Amino acid sequence: MATYNVVVFDLDGTLTDPKVGITKSVQYALYKFNILEDNLDNLEPFIGPPLLESFQRYYSFEESKAQQAVEFYRKYFLEFGIYENVVYPGIPDLLMQLHSKKKLIVATSKPTLFAKKILKHFEIHNYFTLIVGSNLDGTQSLKAEIIQHVLSELQDVPKQNLIMVGDREHDIIGAQENGIHSIAVTYGYGSVEELQKANPTYLVNSVEDLKVLISGYK
Numbered sequence: 001m002a003t004y005n006v007v008v009f010d011l012d013g014t015l016t017d018p019k020v021g022i023t024k025s026v027q028y029a030l031y032k033f034n035i036l037e038d039n040l041d042n043l044e045p046f047i048g049p050p051l052l053e054s055f056q057r058y059y060s061f062e063e064s065k066a067q068q069a070v071e072f073y074r075k076y077f078l079e080f081g082i083y084e085n086v087v088y089p090g091i092p093d094l095l096m097q098l099h100s101k102k103k104l105i106v107a108t109s110k111p112t113l114f115a116k117k118i119l120k121h122f123e124i125h126n127y128f129t130l131i132v133g134s135n136l137d138g139t140q141s142l143k144a145e146i147i148q149h150v151l152s153e154l155q156d157v158p159k160q161n162l163i164m165v166g167d168r169e170h171d172i173i174g175a176q177e178n179g180i181h182s183i184a185v186t187y188g189y190g191s192v193e194e195l196q197k198a199n200p201t202y203l204v205n206s207v208e209d210l211k212v213l214i215s216g217y218k
Contacts, residue, residue, distance in 0.1 A: 003161070004102065004161055004162060004163040004181070004214070005102055005103060005157065005161040005162075006102065006103045006104075006105060006154065006157055006161055006162040006163070007098060007102050007103075007104055007105070007162075007163055007165060007214060008105045008106075008107050008147065008150055008162060008163065008164045008165065008180075009104065009105070009106050009107070009165050009166075010048075010106075010107065010108055010143075010164075010165060010166035010167060010168070010171045011106055011108035011110055011115055011118070011119075011133075012047050012048055012108065012110060012167075012188075012189075013047055013048055013166075013167035013168065013185075013188030013189040013190070014165055014166050014167050014171075014185055014188055015087065015088065015091050015106070015119075015124070016085050016086060016087050016088065016091075016118065016122070017085070017086050017087075017088055017188075018047060018084075018085045019040070019044065019047060019189075020040070020081075020084040020085070021077065021080070021081030021082060021083070021084030021085045022043070022046055022047050022077075022081065023040040023041075023043040023044065023046065023047075024040065024076065024080070024081055024084060025073045025074075025076045025077040025080075025081040026043045026046045026073060027040065027043060028072060028073065028075075028076040029055075029069045029070070029072035029073040029076070030059070030069070032069070032072045033065075033069065035059065044189055045058060045189075046058070047168075047188075047189045048109065048166075048167065048168035048170060048171075048188075048189055048190070049109065049168065049170055050109045050134065050141035050142065051066075051069075051070045051073060052066050052067060052070055052138055052141065053141075055069045055070065067138070070138070077114070078114075082114060082117060082118060082121070083121065085118060085122075087122050087124065088187065088207055089207065090206075090207035090208060090211065091124070091207055092124060093211075094207060094210065094211045094214075094215075095124055095127040096127070097211070097215055098127075098214060098215055099127045101215070102214075103129050103154075103157075104127050104128050104129065105128060105129060105130045105131070105132070105150055106119065106128050106130070106131045106132065106133075107132050107133075107143070107146045107147050107149075107150050107164065107174075108131075108132075108133045108134075108146070109133065109134055109141055109142075109143060109146065109170070110133050110134065111133050111134050111135065111136050112131060112132060112133035112134070112135070113133075113136065114133070115131055115133045116131050119131065130150065130153055130154075132146050132149050132150050132153075133146065134146065142170075142174070143166075143170040143171055143173070143174030144173070144174040144177040144178060146174070147164060147174045147175060147177075147178045147180070148178055151178060151180075159178070159179050159180050160180075160181075162180045162181070163175075163180060163181045163182065163183060163201070163214075164180055164181070164182045164183070165182070165183045165185065165210065165214075166182070166183075166184065166185070166188075166190075167184070167185050167186070167187070167188025167189055167190045167195075168188070168189060168190040168194070168195075169190060169194050169195065169197070169198040171184070172184055172195065172198035172199070172200045173198055175200075176198075176199075181201040181202075182200045182201050182202070183200060183201065183202045183203070183204060183210065183213065183214075184196075184198065184200035184202070184203045184204070185203075185204055185205075185207075185210060186203065186204070186205045187205065187206055187207065
């Protein structure tokens with residue numbers, strides 16, 4: 001394995017398990033349009049990709065309706081959903097070990113404001129030198145755009161020294177579009193089939209495997 005000085009982490013499904021908060025927020029937004037979805041498992045596809053895209057893709061909302069749905073989502077999420085979230089076991093230890101040797105960054109499709117609040121709530125924000133997400137107006141929501149922003153902040157770091165870690169195809173494809181390597185993690189919300197099809201540089205099945213791959217710690 002190559003030596004990577006900078007490790008870029010996705011947030012949802014990679015560092016934290018956000019299922020309850022995200023799916024309940026989507027459930028609330030759909031309810032506002034008289035769409036009742038009692039099974040939160042059916043809303044898991046919303047974890048990871050940009051929300052606007054997901055409302056259009058899974059419920060055939062036109063763009064203006066999808067934008068309104070995102071606003072309803074955020075109303076619930078800011079009050080309740082942001083804290084209906086847990087850090088995956090082993091992640092704090094992984095970050096602590098990596099922090100002394102590498103530069104750690106978060107690149108998420110979640111708005112930067114929300115990402116910072118979540119990381120601070122779980123007391124892991126100090127491990128990251130840069131936290132980059134989407135803008136509240138909906139711009140910079142694609143993972144490729146977010147990674148590009150990260151690269152613009154690290155112009156002195158060669159691309160071969162960076163690696164992206166994520167649980168959905170968007171993370172892997174975004175890394176490829178920016179010419180950097182990637183690690184797909186199967187413990188999140190992307191299926192093994194989805195991740196293999198995206199062709200990541202590496203694929204791991206657990207936080208422990210991720211730790212060994214990046215740092216060599218067992």
